[in-house]
Each structure stands twice: as C-alpha cells, then as structure tokens.
Amino acid sequence: MIRQLILVLALGSASAGAAEVRPSLILPVNAACISSPFGPRVLPNQPQAGTYHYGVDLPAPEGAEVRTTAAGEVIRIQNRGPGGLEVLVQHKGYVGVYSHLGLVTPSLAAGRTVVAAGEKLGVVGHTGVTFGMHLYFEMITSKPIDPAPYLGVPMCSGAVQHQLTPIEILQAGGKLPPIRHYCWTLASLKQCP
Numbered sequence: 796m797i798r799q800l801i802l803v804l805a806l807g808s809a810s811a812g813a814a815e816v817r818p819s820l821i822l823p824v825n826a827a828c829i830s831s832p833f834g835p836r837v838l839p840n841q842p843q844a845g846t847y848h849y850g851v852d853l854p855a856p857e858g859a860e861v862r863t864t865a866a867g868e869v870i871r872i873q874n875r876g877p878g879g880l881e882v883l884v885q886h887k888g889y890v891g892v893y894s895h896l897g898l899v900t901p902s903l904a905a906g907r908t909v910v911a912a913g914e915k916l917g918v919v920g921h922t923g924v925t926f927g928m929h930l931y932f933e934m935i936t937s938k939p940i941d942p943a944p945y946l947g948v949p950m951c952s953g954a955v956q957h958q959l960t961p962i963e964i965l966q967a968g969g970k971l972p973p974i975r976h977y978c979w980t981l982a983s984l985k986q987c988p
Contacts, residue, residue, distance in 0.1 A: 800965030811850075819862035821913045823893060825854045826853035828951035831929075833941035850892065851942050853885075856950065857928050859919045861893055864932070869908045872899055878931060879923025881917045889940070892933035896920050958974045 831852035855861075867886035874880045878894035880902065897920020903910075910916070919930050934942045 804868050808974075819947055820942075821862060821940040822946060822948065823862055823864055823891075823916075824853050824855040824919060824931050826855055826948055828854065828949055829943060829946075830854045830927070830951045831941075832950065833943060849939040850894075850931050851946070852929040852931055853946075853948070854927070854929045855919045857919055857921065859898065859930075860918045861896060861915050861919060861930055863910045863916060864891055864912075866912045867891065867910055869903055869910060874922065879925070880917075880920060881923075884910060885915070887938065889953065890935040892931070892935065893917075894931035894933070895923050895925050895929065897922065940983070 812976075819949040829851045831925070833848055834853055835848075857965055861882075863884060863886075865886045867884040869882060870885045870890070871883040875942065880893065880896040880899065881894045882891060882899060884891045884893070893916055896917040900915050902914065919928060921928065932942055932946075934940050934945070
C-alpha cells in the first residue's frame with residue numbers, strides 16, 4: 796500500500812530535547828525491507844559493486860512497479876554504469892535516483908518530465924550490476940544521504956546493520972575512496988568521471 800506523503804515543517808527553533816522529525820516518502824516499490832543499506836560495505840569477490848553504497852536496495856520481483864517517492868521533474872534517464880537503466884528525478888530538496896529498471900514508462904521515455912507523487916516511473920529489471928532482483932534508491936542533497944529514515948522500512952534480517960568503518964574496509968581488502976558519485980551544477984546532473 797502506498798504511503799501518504801507527509802511533510803512536517805518546523806516553525807521557529809526546535810525546543811531542547813525535541814525529537815527530530817523527518818518527512819515520510821512514498822515507497823518506490825512494495826518493499827517490506829532493505830536488503831543492502833546505505834554506507835560502507837565489502838562484497839567479497841564483487842569489486843564492481845564498490846566499497847560504498849550511496850543508497851538502499853529494496854527487494855522486489857522483476858516487473859514490479861517503480862513509483863516516485865514524491866512529486867518532481869525527471870532530469871535524466873540513462874542506461875550506463877553500475878546502476879543500469881536509471882531515472883533521476885529532481886524532487887523538492889533532493890534528487891532521487893531509481894536504478895536497475897527493466898523499462899521506463901513510455902511517456903517518460905518520450906520526453907514527459909513532470910511526475911506526481913506515487914506515479915509509475917517504470918518497472919524493476921536486472922540492468923547494471925545486480926545480485927538479485929531489487930530497486931536501488933538513492934537520495935542526493937548536497938551529497939548522498941541515507942534514504943532509510945525517510946522510507947521507514949527495516950532491514951530484511953530485522954537486525955540493526957553495522958556500518959563498517961574505513962579501517963574495517965581496508966582490513967577486509969576493500970578499496971577507498973568510493974567509486975560511484977554524482978556531480979552537478981545548476982544546469983546539469985552527471986556522473987563524475
């Protein structure tokens with residue numbers, strides 16, 4: 796079931812001891828959990844997956860609908876690199892990256908750019924570097940941020956994920972710095988060289 800988009804606006808300064816409030820986003824797929832979290836990671840024998848995960852993996856069957864997490868404007872559709880077929884959407888306050896799609900909705904492929912909250916972008920596929928069917932979802936503000944607190948879904952294992960430190964990554968034979976990064980100017984968004 797699609798969640799309603801709830802935006803909470805804080806007026807004035809936060810009072811001491813007040814809990815942090817985050818807006819909830821519509822789930823981009825009907826996922827019950829996150830199979831691979833945001834942050835450092837080492838995947839043995841899978842160097843093409845990189846040593847840092849800038850988003851989250853949401854397991855979903857092939858052909859499952861991929862929806863926008865909020866209203867926005869499509870700024871790029873691309874099919875290259877580890878993300879395979881991707882749609883990048885400028886939402887209010889962040890860019891959403893939706894990766895490993897099987898296909899993009901025909902009207903978007905034909906050039907339509909404005910999308911509503913919860914609108915179908917395409918379907919889950921097996922493009923790019925994947926190790927099982929899933930949607931990769933990334934949020935970029937001035938830098939990539941963890942989407943998990945905004946999506947409100949737990950880890951698939953039910954456990955709290957231990958985030959590896961750079962020293963643990965190096966000890967495990969991983970490489971630094973991370974290999975996937977987006978750069979942008981006011982006029983364009985592109986993958987860094």
